[in-house]
Amino acid sequence: MTSQSIPPPPRRILSLPAIPPCESVSPSALLSSLLSLAADVSSSDSTPARCPTHRRAVREALRHVAILSTFFADIAGSDLPASAVLGLSELHVTLQRLGHLLRDCSRRGARLWILMNSGRVLSELRVLLRSVAVALDVLPLDSLALSSDVRDTVSLLSRQAWKADLRPDPADERAAEAVRSALAAFAGAVPPDGVELKALLRRLQVRSWSDCGDEIAFLEEQLLDYSTGDDGEAVLLGNLTGLLVYCRATMFKADGVEARKEPRLEEQRIGGLNPEAFRCPISLDIMAEPVTISTGQTYDRASIVRWLESGCLTCPVTGEKLRSAEFVPNSAVQRIINQYCHYNNIAAAGSNSGSRKRDLAKTSSPQSPAAAGATRMAVAFLVGRLHAGSDGEKNRAAHEIRLLSKSSIFNRACFVEADCVPWLLHLLSTPDPSTQDNAVAALLNLSKHPSGRAAIFEVGGTGLVIDAVSEGLKAEAKQNAAAILFYLSSVEEYRKEIGEIPGAIPALVHLLRRGGYRGKKNAIVALFGLLLSPGNQLRAVAAGAARALVDLLGDEREDLINDCVGVLAKMAERQEGADAILAASPDVLQSLVGVLQSSASRSGREYCVSVMLSLCDSCGAKVVGLLEKMPLLMPALYSVVAGGPPHASKKARSLVNYIHRFHDQEDFPSAAALPPPPPAAQDRVVHAR
Incomplete structure (x- = not known):
């Protein structure tokens, strides 16, 4: 991966960082940078048309920037006194922060959150406009070669910036009231006004299922920041997420669900990564904060700090003497590790129950009664579609359930309580690959909940899951079905009965031989779970599991090899298993x-x-x-x-x-x-x- 392909580190919304110019900067260089910065702030990304909310305030801010741009152009090329540097430097910082704020107002995915934080947005904008006024007052305008028109305009701008009266747009206030009304309805277990919700979504320019999904993804990411901090903010985020989940489920059709024949390229790339490459060479643990030292090797920050503090001034891997004890954060590796953890639905490296990066899937309860009510209504709607919808509606409902059941334990419990499992199991025999894939993935997420495992087993769904392992229409369906067997095998009663089904273990062994990386991985762990029942040992030997596992010892992926020897260790505990391993x-x-x-x-x-x-x-x-x-x-x-x-x-x-x-x-x-x-x-x- 090249540095050009790596996006910049994400900036938390409404955080407005700025880098002040160095003290020794020349006035001409500073002025050139200001012209470029003003042009960037005035770009099409932050025009009022791209900002669904706060349009009047955004228009006023851009008017200030346009006048400043004219001012900068008028003094370009002239000799500037050194006393002008202070004021121009203040304008440079203010324009950086103003650019961040305007981009946040037009940011896709954050529109509902920006609407409900209108007071904070307008307050930040007032502060920035007054910073412009302060900087202009500091500038020695009389010493600058300005035309009279520009001088008068700049003086007027300074006075207006001090008195800027920024208020919410009336349409924004109506939209915010519609949000509060809908949340009150959800809290009372009453469906909200559909007409008001549609008007709200139009105001926010949320026009499609994907737009709604972007909003949900943003709110869930913000919830990670506030899950252990500001309870009031966490409640607001939970409420807004529930509202948008309801809207996405009931008002939009999923974009291109039927056309999703294979996993997205990004999912394939991240899902196929070897987690062993993320381990620190010193601690052998997944790196929580990767840093790179002068030799180019990457280590976890805590480990390399301890190494250096112990007096070792050589690279732990190469043995080369370090030219410097300094190191730099490796943000590229950090983002890849975070993406891998997110894709595999596991806690991010270095996380714990009290950390900012706590896994959202471990949230077992909603943030508020309104969030709970919105989720239950969305669940009821989707289960109704599984029961009585057309083939396309069933596929879209399964896809939506697949997404929602991955996001929280509470969502999984709601789907199980709504009798979603039997309808999803019914879809496993569909001839449509996309529908089957979505149904299997949704069942996998529900099988992670104890009540979900019980529901699958009690309605006799185990046989259908085994059929999906052996006869799934897509590779992803087969590997996810194998993972369902792994979760079912965590219950002693279930693993015994699964093993007694004639095709269960042979199907896993076949996937072990013929599947892709994820298929092999899931087949291995499912076999391990089944082997915890003594009666399944002989069945695994008879199915040729030993030979398939031994063949994988030559695989290039170390994590796959480690999993294989774990299962072989279990098989070798019995004489029949030991004999089969030696004969393999x-x-x-x-x-x-x-x-x-x-x-x-x-x-x-x-x-x-x-x-x-x-x-x-x-x-x-x-x-x-x-x-x-x-x-x-x-x-x-x-x-x-x-x-x-x-x-x-x-x-x-x-x-x-x-x-x-x-x-x-x-x-x-x-x-x-x-x-x-x-x-x-x-x-x-x-x-x-």
Whole structure:
């Protein structure tokens, strides 16, 4: 990725940062920059036509900028006194901030929020216009070579800027009142006035499903900022989000849902990233704040700071002596990590329950009664479309449910309570690929909720999900269906019955062999969940799971390899599984040693040791004799013994003892009586999407 393709870091709305000119700037250079800045502020992006609200105030601000632009052009090329620098510098800062404010007023996605924060917008604009007046008063106008007309106009502008009377447009006040009326209706469980809502959306220039989606996405992003801060602002954001969710569900048709044959290119690119590349080489954890040092290597800020403070002045990766102890934030990597976390619906790196980046999907309750009422009404409308709509309406409803059920736990609970699950399961047998894809994805989101898992299982939907794994019309539908099985397998009763369905495990093994990266990933975790039921071990062996997993040990993606050895560790706990692993490939032990030696994952190394320990325990001298001849094994084991967590260290010591006893004794028992791997080996491998 080149630097040209990376967008600038996002600026929080109505934050108006400005960089003052340096003190040594020449008047001519400053004037040239002011001309460019004034032209930028007056660009088409911030014209009143592009601002649905505050049009009179925006028009007044642009009139001030136009006069200033004429003023700058009139004094261009003339000798400016040094005393003019102070006033011009103040104008430079003010124009930067004014440009930010006008762009916020015209910003797509933020229009409803700007409307409901009208008082703050007008207050900021008054401050900026008075800053213009202050700067003009500071300027030595009598010392500047100005035409009389321009001098008079600038003097008049200064007086007007001091007295600027900026008030809300009457149409804006009516629109804001319509919002308050709708929220009151939602809080009382009464449908709002549809005519008023349509007039509101016209005023905001929200003309399509996509426009409405942009507004919702903006509000949800803002809610992350306020979820642990200003409760009043969080309530407002929740209310506005609920209002727009209702409008999008009931008033618009989704744009091009039927035409969405494959995941968007951006989703494919982000979803296919290897998360191991995001790990800090020092801590091996996902980087929360990546920074780049003078050698070009990137580390997590906290880790490299500790490294430098300990007196190490070399690059941890290359060993090169650092030319400087300074580092710079790597915003490109930071944004990619954040996008990956958002795409996979997991908490952003370095987040915690009290952080600004708290995962929105963990919000289990609405912000207010109005937000709850709006959501329930939207849910009821969409479930009604699933029940009685046309084929196209059912597809659009499933698509909307897919989006809303991804955003919060409360939304998922509402859909389950509204009996949405049976209607979505019915759509799994549709011949339309888009409808099936949306239905499977919606069911996946609902399966993340305990009541959603119960609803799928109790209505007999497990068989339909398995059919989608094996016969899904799109690759995305197959992989999401496998992820549903993973969540169902988290319940002991369900995993037992899933395994007893004849095609369940073979379907996952087939996806493991033939699926793409995400399909393989989800098949692996689903298999792991099913193997927690002892009766499914033999079924997995019979389906050829061992061979499919061993074949993936040569994959290029380290996270996929680590997941595979986790499942192999579970299979190897039983004699039948151990035999199947050894029979899968003559090079299986060599592959495991290679993973142990090269893996950067602590859990991956522990799983490798667990597999080899179980193979020794089950197959005795046949395995230990082969391991004893591998020179790379012992250094890797000693590394785990010395630096691994207690469970992994204990297993590694047991394996070392096996090899030493084989080396020292002629008559090695066929099956040594060592304890099985500790329960830590049964930890979940990965999180399915």
